Structures are given as structure tokens and as C-alpha cells.
Amino acid sequence: MNKAEILIIDDEPQIRKLLQINLESNDYKVVQASTGKEGLILSASHPPDLILLDIGLPDKSGHEILQELREWYNKPIIILSVQDNESDIVSALDNGATDYLTKPFRTGELLARIRSAIRRSQNTENKAIIICGDIHIDLTSRMVKRNNEVIKLTSTEYNLLALFTKNEGKVLTHQYLLKEIWGYSYQTETQYLRVFVGTLRKKIEENPNNPQHIITESGVGYRFQ
Amino acid sequence: MNKAEILIIDDEPQIRKLLQINLESNDYKVVQASTGKEGLILSASHPPDLILLDIGLPDKSGHEILQELREWYNKPIIILSVQDNESDIVSALDNGATDYLTKPFRTGELLARIRSAIRRSQNTENKAIIICGDIHIDLTSRMVKRNNEVIKLTSTEYNLLALFTKNEGKVLTHQYLLKEIWGYSYQTETQYLRVFVGTLRKKIEENPNNPQHIITESGVGYRFQ
DNA sequence: TTGAATTATAAAGATTTCATAAAGATATCT
DNA sequence: AGATATCTTTATGAAATCTTTATAATTCAA
Known part of the structure; x- marks a missing residue:
């Protein structure tokens, strides 16, 4: 250990x-x-x-x-x-x-x-809790909190957020994100990402028009911080 | 207590x-x-x-x-x-x-x-009596009470509720629940779960149409709280 | 600054998932 | 056996989620 x-x-x-x-x-x-x-x-x-x-x-x-x-x-x-x-x-x-x-x-x-x-x-079992600023993600219970309030996410939204937080700070390409969440054959469906990033921002950002967590890297992908 | x-x-x-x-x-x-x-x-x-x-x-x-x-x-x-x-x-x-x-x-x-x-x-440890809000479960006598009234549950309903309460807060996937209650080969029988969750809700929820305890996590499973 | 490329958002349409009732099957009890 | 309780299956409408389309906003480079 x-x-x-x-x-x-x-x-x-x-x-x-x-x-x-x-x-x-x-x-x-x-x-x-x-x-x-x-x-x-x-x-x-x-x-x-x-x-x-x-x-x-x-x-x-x-x-x-x-x-x-x-x-x-x-x-x-x-x-x-x-x-x-x-x-x-x-x-x-x-x-x-x-x-x-x-x-x-x-x-x-x-x-x-x-x-x-x-x-x-x-x-007492190891709770895997990811904390990124005001966002808490409990990977065992699949529970997401922002400032201690539970946020209701759909399955795909949760998967996307979990992937982001596991790679905090890194730029994740559209390709990579699509492959990880939707699967290999979806690598060109960039619009999916835009829609889901949009709903995620609405749920976890203070001001979705000026996102502090999910940052757009134009032409490349997104970065979570 | x-x-x-x-x-x-x-x-x-x-x-x-x-x-x-x-x-x-x-x-x-x-x-x-x-x-x-x-x-x-x-x-x-x-x-x-x-x-x-x-x-x-x-x-x-x-x-x-x-x-x-x-x-x-x-x-x-x-x-x-x-x-x-x-x-x-x-x-x-x-x-x-x-x-x-x-x-x-x-x-x-x-x-x-x-x-x-x-x-x-x-x-940490498994209590003989689990209390989740207004629900009391005595694991030794298999007795369930809600607001001090005894609730009659069938064996399967009880097993399901006990499993839920032992994992309070966690999302339990359909697969996991089916495997634990019905067995390994039932992992795809999602409809069983829906039926039993339905009857459980009728028995333990104040308003079964707006469940406060057994929460569905669409596409994933259920969460007890 | 302008225009093309990229991104964001809303919303309609399609699909999947869920809840419920109820009928049929099986098990249990007296 | 017959009655009762419980479980399994089927059917159907409702709800949630996902996909697609359309359009507006933004970004970036010349």
C-alpha cells in the first residue's frame, strides 16, 4: 500500500x-x-x-x-x-x-x-469522493452535490461529469469524450456533446453563461476545472 | 431506539x-x-x-x-x-x-x-434495527414499522427493502438488485423490480405517486433515502 | 471588421425506460 | 382439495431521456 x-x-x-x-x-x-x-x-x-x-x-x-x-x-x-x-x-x-x-x-x-x-x-468502506471546488461526487452512491445540495443528473450527464472530474485540468477532446461516454462509433457526433455540456452547465455552474467548471477549448474539446 | x-x-x-x-x-x-x-x-x-x-x-x-x-x-x-x-x-x-x-x-x-x-x-456495522426516517426495520424479527405501525410485507418485498436500507443513499443498479434478490440468472428481469418497487412504494410511501424513500434513477436503478 | 467555422441553446420528435393494473401461474396453508 | 397469498408475465399509457433539427451566438483568423 x-x-x-x-x-x-x-x-x-x-x-x-x-x-x-x-x-x-x-x-x-x-x-x-x-x-x-x-x-x-x-x-x-x-x-x-x-x-x-x-x-x-x-x-x-x-x-x-x-x-x-x-x-x-x-x-x-x-x-x-x-x-x-x-x-x-x-x-x-x-x-x-x-x-x-x-x-x-x-x-x-x-x-x-x-x-x-x-x-x-x-x-469502514472506502468512499470514493471526488471534490472539485464546490462540486462533490460520490462515486459509490452516484450522488453529486454542489454546495451540499444534491443535484439530480441523468445517467449520461453523470457519466460525463464523472469523466470530467477524473481528468480535472486536462483538455479532453471531443473524440475522446464521445468514445468514452457513447462508444467508439459516436466519435463524430459532436452535437451530442454540445447538448449535454449545455445541460450539465445549467445544473452545476453558478452562471451557465460564464462557466467556471466546464471550459470550452474551441476546436479541441472541453476542460474541467 | x-x-x-x-x-x-x-x-x-x-x-x-x-x-x-x-x-x-x-x-x-x-x-x-x-x-x-x-x-x-x-x-x-x-x-x-x-x-x-x-x-x-x-x-x-x-x-x-x-x-x-x-x-x-x-x-x-x-x-x-x-x-x-x-x-x-x-x-x-x-x-x-x-x-x-x-x-x-x-x-x-x-x-x-x-x-x-x-x-x-x-x-459502520450492521445494526439489528435500521431506522430511515419514519421507517423502522428490525432485521432479526423481519418486522417493518412506519410511524410505529406494523407494515405487512411479503418475503420478497422485505428482502428488497432490507437491501435498500442497508445501502441507504447509494444508487443500486437494476442488475445488482436482481442478482441479490432473485439470483444471478435474473439480471435482465427488470420488470420484476418495477412491480416490486411499485408494491413497496404503496406500502411505505406517504404518497406513492411522489416517492420520498425509493427514488428511481432512470436508466440506472433505484436509490433509497 | 468581416465571414466562415465552431459553439450554444431551445425545442420538437423519437426512443427508451418506468409505473401500474391485471391476468395467469405457482406456492403455501388449513 | 380448496382457498389464499405470492410471484411472474403481459399489456398499456406516462414519464424521462436521448437524438435531431433549427437557429442564434461566439470565436478565430485573415
């Missing part, structure tokens, strides 16, 4: 360094964020396998970050805190924190809790 | 009493064992929803009990210990403990950790 990836959200550089050294020497890949905002962005753009979240962050309190994360992130979140504050512990656990450690923590215990949390989360 | 049942395995009577009072006043049903052996027997004869296990037991060490329990018991086990011993914590978590608390513990934190552990375990 690949290295498990852990995102540290903590404003104290020395703590991040300490965690980084310990985690990397235990074969985890480490990503760091020094503010809650940065952590949210990093976790959304590339969801880690576990998040270590400091509760005492400067920009937003860790509790708010926790709540925002839990709206879509369902892997383990372990809370770190300097205060040994019971009500903090209680509210964090009630808000979906997986575990809680107070600083100064012993690294052995931290590593054990991380192992335990990752093991448990792997037991 | 029924009260969650918690088994305490601890040799100290005063600790058991303290836990019992706290847990019962928070609406848990409490079962007690004063030795590891007794705990193993009790948990096997009537599996609780969560186990609080003291690590320092006289007959067998808590670690051994933990290992024996984990051979078959997959609900949460929270470890209690007087020693704040790091290697104990590490080995307990590695042996499948859900969580770990050192005595003396604060009851608020304990209760929060219990809630958190039970909530997490309910997300």
Missing part, C-alpha cells in the same frame, strides 16, 4: 516540525498547514488519510474548522490541544472528532492512536 | 458503582463483571454495544481479555487503567482497543468518548 498521508493543521512551527519528524520516520507522508483556512484548502484539494488538528488556531477556532471539515470529510480527525479542557474534549468528540490528545503528548501514544484510527477508518 | 448496553469489566466494586450510576443516569443499560473470565462469558452470551475494560484485572491481564474479545467482538472497547503507562496505551490501541482512559477519569470526558465510539460503530 502507499504511504498514508497525514495533514497537520497547527500554527506552532516547532510542534509541526516535531510531528513531521516523528511521522515521517514512521513512514507517513506529511502535509502541513499553519492556519485553519490553509488546512481546509489543502484537505479539500487533496484529501489526506488523517488530519491532526490543533484546536487553538489563530484565524478560526479549531472547533469551527472541525465542523467545516466534517461536512464532507469522513476520515479520522485527531484533535490536539494545549489546554486539558474537558468541555473542549467533549464538544470536539461530539462534533465528530475521532480522537483527542493534549499537549505535551507522548509520541508513542500519538502514533498508536494514529494507527488505530487509520485501521478503523479503513474498515 | 433501545437503550445502548454497556458491559463494565473491572475488579474494583467502587469503580463499577461509580460507572453504573453515571451511565444509568445517561440512559445506558449497564451490565457488570468483576473478572475477565466473567466478562468474556457475559459478552459472549449477550453482546453489549460497548465494553469498558479495566486493564489491571486479577485473573487475566486486560490485554489478554482484549485480544480474546477482539477475535469476534467488533464493537467499541474502551480501556480503563490506573497506570498512565504509555506502553500499555500503545499495545492496547494496537490490539484493537477503540479508546483509552486513565483513572481517575472525568465522567464528562468518559461519556463523550462513549457517545463518540458508539456513534462511529453504528455508522
Whole structure:
């Protein structure tokens, strides 16, 4: 298996360094964020396998970050805190924190809790969720959300959107898209694409006349971002 | 829902009493064992929803009990210990403990950790009773209720509904549903599904013409929500 | 800027998929 | 066996989706 990836959200550089050294020497890949905002962005753009979240962050309190994360992130979140504050512990656990450690923590215990949390989360089946900005696609349930609202897509629309998101940033040619969705013999039916891209835009774009997600690459194809 | 049942395995009577009072006043049903052996027997004869296990037991060490329990018991086990011993914590978590608390513990934190552990375990594991909005399904007695009224379902209807509720939110394809309910060779008999979905809707939906639970995903299958 | 090529959108027409009733077949129970 | 419940099949109209056509808008290059 690949290295498990852990995102540290903590404003104290020395703590991040300490965690980084310990985690990397235990074969985890480490990503760091020094503010809650940065952590949210990093976790959304590339969801880690576990998040270590400091509760005492400067920009937003860790509790708010926790709540925002839990709206879509369902892997383990372990809370770190300097205060040994019971009500903090209680509210964090009630808000979906997986575990809680107070600083100064012993690294052995931290590593054990991380192992335990990752093991448990792997037991619960792996939900493949693709997130591109405000668009969430759950590939197991075939559910698409935009800003947490469920969007009803037809089968073809869904297939097209899934194909786009799997190739985020790439220009996909008309030929390729037609071949993948409709099949080999439809490679010249460019008008199909135009119609379906149109309906998709109406459903997922804020302003379909000025699309931010499905970009036209004239003469070539489309690009999803 | 029924009260969650918690088994305490601890040799100290005063600790058991303290836990019992706290847990019962928070609406848990409490079962007690004063030795590891007794705990193993009790948990096997009537599996609780969560186990609080003291690590320092006289007959067998808590670690051994933990290992024996984990051979078959997959609900949460929270470890209690007087020693704040790091290697104990590490080995307990590695042996499948859900969580770990050192005595003396604060009851608020304990209760929060219990809630958190039970909530997490309910997300994953197959509950005996599935609740989806106004629909209750008791998987052991095959009884289905809607707004507390018993609904009479045929065997096939029940199987279909149970399959739906076990996969709440997911789109289940025609193929999959047919294979699961009727068998491998029925994967093309889509009309069966339509008929049975129709009768199910009549029985469980408020307004069968505008179904809120069994949603059709045209061209793909159905989704239960 | 102009005109051809490309793209977008609306909407009509065609097709597929779905829901429902009901008849016929099979199984179950007394 | 006879009655009852359940399952399977068939038929039909409704709904959703897909395809096609027509036309407007946009893009791009000379």
C-alpha cells in the first residue's frame, strides 16, 4: 500500500516540525498547514488519510474548522490541544472528532492512536469522493452535490461529469469524450456533446453563461476545472 | 431506539458503582463483571454495544481479555487503567482497543468518548434495527414499522427493502438488485423490480405517486433515502 | 471588421425506460 | 382439495431521456 498521508493543521512551527519528524520516520507522508483556512484548502484539494488538528488556531477556532471539515470529510480527525479542557474534549468528540490528545503528548501514544484510527477508518468502506471546488461526487452512491445540495443528473450527464472530474485540468477532446461516454462509433457526433455540456452547465455552474467548471477549448474539446 | 448496553469489566466494586450510576443516569443499560473470565462469558452470551475494560484485572491481564474479545467482538472497547503507562496505551490501541482512559477519569470526558465510539460503530456495522426516517426495520424479527405501525410485507418485498436500507443513499443498479434478490440468472428481469418497487412504494410511501424513500434513477436503478 | 467555422441553446420528435393494473401461474396453508 | 397469498408475465399509457433539427451566438483568423 502507499504511504498514508497525514495533514497537520497547527500554527506552532516547532510542534509541526516535531510531528513531521516523528511521522515521517514512521513512514507517513506529511502535509502541513499553519492556519485553519490553509488546512481546509489543502484537505479539500487533496484529501489526506488523517488530519491532526490543533484546536487553538489563530484565524478560526479549531472547533469551527472541525465542523467545516466534517461536512464532507469522513476520515479520522485527531484533535490536539494545549489546554486539558474537558468541555473542549467533549464538544470536539461530539462534533465528530475521532480522537483527542493534549499537549505535551507522548509520541508513542500519538502514533498508536494514529494507527488505530487509520485501521478503523479503513474498515469502514472506502468512499470514493471526488471534490472539485464546490462540486462533490460520490462515486459509490452516484450522488453529486454542489454546495451540499444534491443535484439530480441523468445517467449520461453523470457519466460525463464523472469523466470530467477524473481528468480535472486536462483538455479532453471531443473524440475522446464521445468514445468514452457513447462508444467508439459516436466519435463524430459532436452535437451530442454540445447538448449535454449545455445541460450539465445549467445544473452545476453558478452562471451557465460564464462557466467556471466546464471550459470550452474551441476546436479541441472541453476542460474541467 | 433501545437503550445502548454497556458491559463494565473491572475488579474494583467502587469503580463499577461509580460507572453504573453515571451511565444509568445517561440512559445506558449497564451490565457488570468483576473478572475477565466473567466478562468474556457475559459478552459472549449477550453482546453489549460497548465494553469498558479495566486493564489491571486479577485473573487475566486486560490485554489478554482484549485480544480474546477482539477475535469476534467488533464493537467499541474502551480501556480503563490506573497506570498512565504509555506502553500499555500503545499495545492496547494496537490490539484493537477503540479508546483509552486513565483513572481517575472525568465522567464528562468518559461519556463523550462513549457517545463518540458508539456513534462511529453504528455508522459502520450492521445494526439489528435500521431506522430511515419514519421507517423502522428490525432485521432479526423481519418486522417493518412506519410511524410505529406494523407494515405487512411479503418475503420478497422485505428482502428488497432490507437491501435498500442497508445501502441507504447509494444508487443500486437494476442488475445488482436482481442478482441479490432473485439470483444471478435474473439480471435482465427488470420488470420484476418495477412491480416490486411499485408494491413497496404503496406500502411505505406517504404518497406513492411522489416517492420520498425509493427514488428511481432512470436508466440506472433505484436509490433509497 | 468581416465571414466562415465552431459553439450554444431551445425545442420538437423519437426512443427508451418506468409505473401500474391485471391476468395467469405457482406456492403455501388449513 | 380448496382457498389464499405470492410471484411472474403481459399489456398499456406516462414519464424521462436521448437524438435531431433549427437557429442564434461566439470565436478565430485573415
